[in-house]
Amino acid sequence: MNASRLRAGGMLLKKIGSYALGIIIESTAVLVLSGLALLLMFLVKTIMK
Amino acid sequence: MILKPTREDLKLIAWGIGRVILGIGLIMIIPLVVALVSTEWNTVLDFLVGISSCVLFWLIIENTCYQKKDLSWSHGLVVASAGWLIAMLFGAIPHFLSGHFKAYLDACFDLMSGYTTTGLFLLQDLDHVSHGLNMWRHLLTYAGGQGIIVIALTFLFAGSSGAFKLYASEGKEEKLLPNVIRTARAIWMISLTYLVVGSIALWISLSCEGMPAGRGFLHSIWLFMGAWSTGGFAPQSLNLLYYHSLIIELITLVIFVIGSFNFALHYAVWTGKRSEIYRNIEIKSFVTTSLITTVILSIGFSKVGLYTSLGEFFRKGFYNLMSGHTTTGNQSIYSISFQHEFGFIAMWAVILAMAIGASACSTGGGFKGLRMGIFSKYLWGEIKQLVSPESSLQKVKIHHVRDIWLDDEIVKGTMLVLISYVSIYFIGGLLGIIYGYQPSVAFFDAVSAGSNTGLSASLTSPSMPSLLKVYYIFELWAGRLEFMSVFALFGMIIASIKGRRTGRK
Numbered sequence: 001m002n003a004s005r006l007r008a009g010g011m012l013l014k015k016i017g018s019y020a021l022g023i024i025i026e027s028t029a030v031l032v033l034s035g036l037a038l039l040l041m042f043l044v045k046t047i048m049k
Numbered sequence: 050m051i052l053k054p055t056r057e058d059l060k061l062i063a064w065g066i067g068r069v070i071l072g073i074g075l076i077m078i079i080p081l082v083v084a085l086v087s088t089e090w091n092t093v094l095d096f097l098v099g100i101s102s103c104v105l106f107w108l109i110i111e112n113t114c115y116q117k118k119d120l121s122w123s124h125g126l127v128v129a130s131a132g133w134l135i136a137m138l139f140g141a142i143p144h145f146l147s148g149h150f151k152a153y154l155d156a157c158f159d160l161m162s163g164y165t166t167t168g169l170f171l172l173q174d175l176d177h178v179s180h181g182l183n184m185w186r187h188l189l190t191y192a193g194g195q196g197i198i199v200i201a202l203t204f205l206f207a208g209s210s211g212a213f214k215l216y217a218s219e220g221k222e223e224k225l226l227p228n229v230i231r232t233a234r235a236i237w238m239i240s241l242t243y244l245v246v247g248s249i250a251l252w253i254s255l256s257c258e259g260m261p262a263g264r265g266f267l268h269s270i271w272l273f274m275g276a277w278s279t280g281g282f283a284p285q286s287l288n289l290l291y292y293h294s295l296i297i298e299l300i301t302l303v304i305f306v307i308g309s310f311n312f313a314l315h316y317a318v319w320t321g322k323r324s325e326i327y328r329n330i331e332i333k334s335f336v337t338t339s340l341i342t343t344v345i346l347s348i349g350f351s352k353v354g355l356y357t358s359l360g361e362f363f364r365k366g367f368y369n370l371m372s373g374h375t376t377t378g379n380q381s382i383y384s385i386s387f388q389h390e391f392g393f394i395a396m397w398a399v400i401l402a403m404a405i406g407a408s409a410c411s412t413g414g415g416f417k418g419l420r421m422g423i424f425s426k427y428l429w430g431e432i433k434q435l436v437s438p439e440s441s442l443q444k445v446k447i448h449h450v451r452d453i454w455l456d457d458e459i460v461k462g463t464m465l466v467l468i469s470y471v472s473i474y475f476i477g478g479l480l481g482i483i484y485g486y487q488p489s490v491a492f493f494d495a496v497s498a499g500s501n502t503g504l505s506a507s508l509t510s511p512s513m514p515s516l517l518k519v520y521y522i523f524e525l526w527a528g529r530l531e532f533m534s535v536f537a538l539f540g541m542i543i544a545s546i547k548g549r550r551t552g553r554k
Contacts, residue, residue: 029327
């Protein structure tokens with residue numbers, strides 16, 4: 001009984017960890033895109049001066 | 050030969066719509082509770098009338114139209130398209146009763162804009178709207194983002210084998226899990242998880258900016274719902290400009306870009322397929338078009354010379370560009386600024402981004418990254434074919450959760466939808482020009498409506514011509530459902546008039 005509860009708890013923790021990592025990956029991807037855009041804007045601004 | 054729909058067909062469709070309207074009535078309970086807690090008794094009464102109307106409609110339909118038959122493809126398509134229209138009529142009841150609208154048409158416009166996650170609005174005096182009505186505005190855009198059919202599937206169609214037909218009819222063809230009901234629930238699981246995480250982040254930031262905790266709590270939920278659903282609604286008439294906060298802009302930027310991703314992509318990344326984030330064709334397409342439009346916008350800004358610092362380029366330019374590209378509609382500038390401060394080039398960069406739009410099977414609108422990816426890959430394949438020896442055959446493959454070989458059927462479907470979008474954008478722009486608006490402004494708002502974005506160059510207002518309001522409602526509805534369901538509804542109407550009764554003696 002305890003073993004199966006522990007296993008279920010472990011599975012749930014693993015699932016939550018996987019979802020949290022997914023959220024971090026997606027958020028990082030957006031920040032990387034924003035950084036790239038900022039760099040491009042800087043380049044265009046400098047060239048167009 | 051077109052067959053006339055039978056009485057059973059019509060009853061089955063009505064039964065499906067009845068369930069959708071019941072779903073709308075049940076969602077109204079949340080703003081009703083908010084109005085009760087806030088002791089807004091007039092708003093309580095408005096929602097009681099709204100809920101009663103929905104339940105009464107459902108009761109009548111359930112008792113007169115219940116069928117044991119299952120929904121076919123054509124039934125599913127018509128339930129989705131007609132269901133959205135009737136849901137608009139019922140959902141607009143609390144809006145209209147609030148006294149913030151000039152006419153019932155304006156209330157319907159806001160409802161369709163909310164359901165379709167557009168964000169354009171004709172509501173007057175937004176800054177003095179009750180908490181209950183504000184909750185309803187944001188909730189319906191949050192619910193509409195997942196799809197009102199998805200809501201009905203999650204709670205009201207359990208066990209029905211016609212479920213997938215309804216699900217696909219709402220412009221979502223991808224199954225995250227083998228079972229469509231479980232797919233609908235997975236979509237809700239992803240959205241609710243982000244609701245908790247995003248709202249907490251916004252709440253903390255609003256508190257740091259000095260907003261009282263209670264007000265900050267409501268604003269954080271509403272801002273999240275508006276951004277995640279790519280609806281772009283906000284509780285204040287100045288939208289994001291009201292907050293004057295870089296951190297709030299950054300958080301909402303992250304939320305609406307993630308919200309514009311395909312639910313299948315979220316599910317893949319969350320469940321271990323991490324490489325999808327850079328392999329998926331929609332992400333590649335989105336990054337490419339984002340960077341191209343960023344360059345165009347920057348050239349436009351540099352030419353006009355009104356925004357000079359990199360911070361202004363980012364906060365006034367990139368933020369609104371991404372808001373347009375993800376078809377959100379959150380604005381960090383005044384509407385009039387698109388016309389007077391952006392200049393021609395930057396304004397058209399935003400129009401292009403809005404027209405392309407977000408990912409398929411997401412809360413967003415527009416052509417969709419998947420179709421742009423298919424179109425560009427197919428074009429590249431054709432060019433390669435032209436320069437290759439005659440005997441060689443160039444096959445084109447895309448990666449979207451799995452590898453998919455492009456065939457004529459996929460390309461034909463993609464082109465049909467692309468042409469449909471371009472047509473509604475063009476007709477909307479032309480109508481605006483006929484009514485005397487500047488071409489850039491007319492196309493800006495027409496593309497914004499058709500792609501379900503919600504940015505406005507100040508054309509959309511309660512004083513705009515009624516015909517334009519009706520056309521924009523059509524654009525919102527057809528654009529969100531990606532045309533197939535709309536074609537099916539028109540086909541059913543034509544069949545009812547011109548069809549033949551054969552083989553049914």
